[in-house]
Amino acid sequence: MxxxxxxxxxxxxxxxxxxxxxxxxxxxxxxxxxxTRTCSSEELALAAGVNSAKLRKDLSYLGSYGTRGVGYDVDYLRYQIAREIGVTQDWPVVIVGIGNLGHALANYSGFRSRGFRVVALLDADDTRHGEVVAGVDVRPFGDLEEIVATHGVAIGVIATPAHAAQDVADRMVGCGITSILNFAPGVLAVPEGVDVRKVDLSIELQILAYHQQRKAAL
Amino acid sequence: MxxxxxxxxxxxxxxxxxxxxxxxxxxxxxxxxxxTRTCSSEELALAAGVNSAKLRKDLSYLGSYGTRGVGYDVDYLRYQIAREIGVTQDWPVVIVGIGNLGHALANYSGFRSRGFRVVALLDADDTRHGEVVAGVDVRPFGDLEEIVATHGVAIGVIATPAHAAQDVADRMVGCGITSILNFAPGVLAVPEGVDVRKVDLSIELQILAYHQQRKAAL
DNA sequence: CGGATTTTGTTCCCCCGTTCACAAAGTCCT
DNA sequence: AGGACTTTGTGAACGGGGGAACAAAATCCG
Incomplete structure (x- = not known):
């Protein structure tokens, strides 16, 4: 830190x-x-699936946006949280690897509605270039530097096979990307100051399997 | 608990x-x-991207599978962990919702190689039925009960839009599924004893955006 | 055979996060 | 206006996990 x-x-x-x-x-x-115009911490906690005390403490880190005896103004609180996270601004994003998962990510509506804009889909496979997915051109991986510079991209998504992930990460870091969302299995090595979040689908299933096995053992 | x-x-x-x-x-x-036949906790920790002390403590919960002064036998330890997690056995899985994400999941090789076998792809859209994705038939959602009973399915994957997720979860729970991997945004209500793990793609990006914003503010 | 060396397994301590419980601060009703 | 009531914000206790450091156990070498 x-x-x-x-x-x-x-x-x-x-x-x-x-x-x-x-x-x-x-x-x-x-x-x-x-x-709903207004809600109590209890209501919001229910909707969010958490404990109301935890919710209140979480919100208290942002400031005092509630009114005692009343609750929170929904729109106001929503704006405050959005601003704190940073989703009130526009975040250009590049996705590398246009397999099944890359396709799914490019089409995911939840990105755009939260300020994330896919500016390019990159793939090493020449035969895919020129294709249009979700309204975005598929381009050669070699265009990464240019695209990042042009759009001011700070966030990259890796949806390649595992063996390509480290190379992609290196190239991303090399051209100034400092936040990476990685869907490829395995550990990424990145320099200090670069944030990586990993989503591993098979790990999630394995965790479920462990608990399922315990439940079945009774 | x-x-x-x-x-x-x-x-x-x-x-x-x-x-x-x-x-x-x-x-x-x-x-x-x-x-590699044998490895020390230091080597394995490096490969796994964790602290070696943490690794050793983690492994100690499973038993004493290492040899002091030598390290761990790679194959032996791998088997012990696999057995502990439960991936030495076969886990039949159903996937509901055959959009882009469902497609990606059905084709994901990382499942099969870890004992997870997709036995059915279910979708509410009639026009998709009969289609074959990744070697598995797309079938009506109404077939859920029969499929679960036939194959002894304990794990379900939800890859539907958000508005359908709770209904799907209810049906899954109703026919005996006790572990759910949910890709739909929003909170699922399930009875005690049912495990739900949530993967939310846009949340991961938002967390990155928050930190990115902080970094940019310097 | 015994000491030096290596590496595990574990103890101890600290920090982060969760939860309880309550005071503070507002609203509503009479 | 004032008291009852509601709900927030927070102080304090508690539990779990992380990491350093060390004792225990095994190998290797003279």
């Missing part, structure tokens, strides 16, 4: 809280769509 | 450890493929 500027706001939001903020954001959106 | 039979083995593996066992398993497989 790097030193923090002391003149900045003293907020130091715990990682566990950061991971839940998007959940609250989604719950608030659902409430707003249902026409 | 339900009461545990006291006559059973006293092992109570922490959740954090369970989540890392599949990572160790994959690292061991990589080492084995490279021809």
């Amino acid at each position: 790097t030193a923090r500027s002391s003149s900045e706001s003293a907020r130091e939001i715990p990682e566990a809280t950061v991971a839940r903020l998007p959940v609250y954001l989604r719950a608030l959106t659902t409430l707003a769509d249902d026409g | 339900t009461a545990r039979s006291s006559s059973e083995s006293a092992r109570e593996i922490p959740e954090a450890t369970v989540a890392r066992l599949p990572v160790y398993l994959r690292a061991l497989t990589t080492l084995a493929d490279d021809g």
